Amino acid sequence: MNNMAPRTNGETYFFRDHGQFDLLRLHVLPALIDRRRTAKTLRLWSAGCASGEEAYSLAMLVDHLLPQRDDWDIVILGSDIDAAALQKARRGHYRQWSFRMAPPTLQQRYFQRHGDEWVLDEHIRRMVSFRLGDLIGDPVPGGELRDMDLILCRNVFIYFNAGTVATVAGKLAAALNENGYLMTGHTELIGHRLPNMQSRLFAEGVVQQRTISAVPSVPLSAVPSPAPVRNAPPPAVATQLPGRPAPSIPSAEDLLATAREFADRGEYQDAEQACGEALAIAPLAPGPHFLLAQLAQLRGEFGLAGELLDKTLYLDPRSVAATLELAALCERAENLPRAQTLRRAALDIVRALPGDTPVEPYETTAAEMARWLAQ
Ligand SMILES: C[S@@+](CC[C@H](N)C(=O)[O-])C[C@H]1O[C@@H](n2cnc3c(N)ncnc32)[C@H](O)[C@@H]1O
The missing domain is CATH 1.25.40.10 (Tetratricopeptide repeat domain)
Known part of the structure; x- marks a missing residue:
């Protein structure tokens, strides 16, 4: 790993982007928990986690959705290139500013106020482990960065050039389990088509899901935004077959x-x-x-x-x-x-x-x- 200074700012806060956290809470995490009920394992990764708010927000959602989880093996990992941010993450002490978008009930449920800081409950703090890592230079998948059910990599790509976005997105896709999910910031993957990944659109936003087939190990390259032509016949409209009546006009x-x-x-x-x-x-x-x-x-x-x-x-x-x-x-x-x-x-x-x-x-x-x- 490169011993580099961080090249981005570390702005982050709990439950950043309600739409995306609603999507995680209402669809993605319940689907993963259902899928893993027999194996009782869950592997979640906040890549570019800065001072930990995103990884801990995930832990709070898991705590809420799976209160009885003693017999589960749950990994929640936060990684970042910035060692100082990770030190803060491991400590789990936050200022009020980190809660600017968090539901007040969550702050009260999971934190104790000590002077002008809020201290995260020990049981949530212990659900998350943090590691130093460079998404560009490190081998991914590799070590514990593999077989993930969900990767959040939000507001990190915005600082990379198009080629680097494609390379890192390809590495993250390869670190997912089959049917695992990748969530980025809203516009961060526009113009990039990820092979073996499919967009899943929900009312609250979009998430990428890895399809069954294996992800190639070669880095992906950026492709232009989809051209304004239809690549496939619209599925809801009947195709005219010889000897059949003409299809009706679609409603x-x-x-x-x-x-x-x-x-x-x-x-x-x-x-x-x-x-x-x-x-x-x-x-x-x-x-x-x-x-x-x-x-x-x-x-x-x-x-x-x-x-x-x-x-x-x-x-x-x-x-x-x-x-x-x-x-x-x-x-x-x-x-x-x-x-x-x-x-x-x-x-x-x-x-x-x-x-x-x-x-x-x-x-x-x-x-x-x-x-x-x-x-
Ligand atoms: C704006 S913060 C995003 C924090 C969080 N994901 C969020 O959306 O709230 C961007 C983080 O990406 C980290 N970062 C930048 N380049 C990185 C790299 N090559 N590998 C790992 N982390 C990186 C920065 O250190 C910073 O903490």
């Missing part, structure tokens, strides 16, 4: 389903085009507006995403997903009063539903969602 629902499939495959421009076609048929449909908002977020166009979410809510004022997405955007913009108002509105919506009502597109019920939002 707005078909086009939205097609748009989602394009988005799931990382073909964002095609997804946008299909949304546009859906809106040409049904201009007042909230679904395409919502998907366009998600796509705008992926490009880092948060102002546009906010406008599209406002439109979605105008068209469907009881959309829990649009309300929560907009709350996450307001948090990002540090408009905390509006974020709080929106989260309360989402809570009111789910509380008014019978407890076992599924809340789309989350894989959860109204009762479960209300419990989360009330925390």
Whole structure:
């Protein structure tokens, strides 16, 4: 490993980016825990963890989702190139500024106040181990940096050039288990196509998932953003076969389903085009507006995403997903009063539903969602 000084700043805080942490809490970690119920192992890595807030946020989520875990073997690793940041991480003492986006209940549950510092509970601190490492120079996969179920590498790539992003992203992909997840910052992998990795799009954001086949050991190279052509026929539209009647014109629902499939495959421009076609048929449909908002977020166009979410809510004022997405955007913009108002509105919506009502597109019920939002 190079003995280099850090080349980036170490800004970080607990539960940085609510949308992404909601995605981890509601989808990714429950799916991993389910998958590992027999093996009872879980391997999570915060790569470029700075002073540890991200790795400990993961530990708190695991603590919440898996309170009975004595017979599990759980590895949560934080790594960084900055030795001083890691020293702070290992200590587990934080100033109030590290909690600027954290739910206050979590701060109270997991920290003790000592003067102007907050000291992390010992049982969470001991769930995480930290190691010095250079994502560029070190062999990855290698040593304990392998067979990961989930890697968070957020706000690290932004400091690398395109070639280095491709190389490091390829190394991280190779360090994942089959079906393991890689989460980066929203726009950090735009323009890079990772072989053997598939984008999974949720209401709260996007995560990359490693597909079954092996990841090649050669470094990946950056490729330009997807060209504005369709690479595959839209799956929801019937293909005309000889001797069969001509396919019917696709409905707005078909086009939205097609748009989602394009988005799931990382073909964002095609997804946008299909949304546009859906809106040409049904201009007042909230679904395409919502998907366009998600796509705008992926490009880092948060102002546009906010406008599209406002439109979605105008068209469907009881959309829990649009309300929560907009709350996450307001948090990002540090408009905390509006974020709080929106989260309360989402809570009111789910509380008014019978407890076992599924809340789309989350894989959860109204009762479960209300419990989360009330925390
Ligand atoms: C802005 S912080 C991100 C912290 C956290 N991931 C988050 O999103 O809140 C970027 C971190 O990446 C680390 N870093 C930069 N280059 C690195 C490298 N080559 N290997 C490992 N860590 C690196 C920096 O030391 C810094 O702590």
